[in-house]
Amino acid sequence: MKKILTLIATMVLIAESYGSIFYRNPDLILVNGEDEVIWEYPMDDYLKYFCDETKVVEFDQFCSTNRPYLQCTWVIQEGNLYLVKVALPTKEYPLTKFFPEAKERVLATWYSGTIRYHSGRLIGQYYDSLILEKDIVYHISEGKVTKLNEIDVRESSLAYAKQFLSHQFPLAEGNCPELYEGPSKRKKRMTAFLQEAIQTCGTGDSWTSYELPLSVEVKISANVDEFNYKRSYGKLSCYELLKLMSEETGTSLDISFTEGKVIYEIK
Secondary structure, three states: OHHHHHHHHHHHHHHHHHOOOOOOOOEEEEEOOEEEEEOOOHHHHHHHHHHHHHOOHHHHHHOOOOOOOOEEEEEEEOOEEEEEEEEEOOEEEOHHHOOOOOOOOEEOOOOOEEEEEEEEEEEEEEOOEEEEEEEEEEEEEOOEEEEEEEEEHHHHHHHHHHHHHOOOOOOOOOOOOOOEEOOOOEEOOHHHHHHHHHHHOOOOOOOOOOOOOOEEEEEEOOOOOOOOOOHHHHHOOHHHHHHHHHHHHOOOEEEEEEOOEEEEEEO
8 A cells, every 4th residue: 555655646746747747738928928828849849859969968858758848938029939938837947958058038940830829809618728719820930930820710610611521421322321211111201311411520529620629510400301312412522412402492501600619500
């Protein structure tokens, strides 16, 4: 029992000190004096260089398989990306530990990629994630900002959902459910058949994109028994099928964005 308690205590201390074995905290960027979450880790590229090339002994603890994940804070000033803070959950390191000549900030000349954070008013929530109206995306080349994009989250979510549904084929062979059921081979009501078919179109509660906190749901809330099903419709994407269904049955195809979810609904 004593050994078990000692092991548990040791694991707790490791987790508190390293903060990375079970979960990695996101990096932060200073915007108007406030910390904003980003999901890029520019410092990883710097550590990779030192781990793979220079073999600096000082960096051994950050080069092991179970290395602690650092949480870094960045700022964009004068059109450049700067590192201003390096820390673990329980400890902050001076910049000079990693950059001997550093002062208050370090130009991230080693990093090329993007820096993305959420901004604007709150438009929804998906589980614990708050959804803001826009994403700010900085494009970085060797530490210098080369481009800035503001992305409307609602518009990009709707566009992403349309693209996603355009690659789902619910009536294709192998996806399509049986039109007839039971030993008597009784024909299903077309509404029930189509409701079963489109279940493969949505994403459930999973996120469809790393950049967009959304899921896609497709449902039929109207009677579409008059829909004239043809086997050739197996070539139709879910998006095309829903449009055709609403046209043939005189129903409407409603598209909405709410609480991090894009909903396509036949009404």
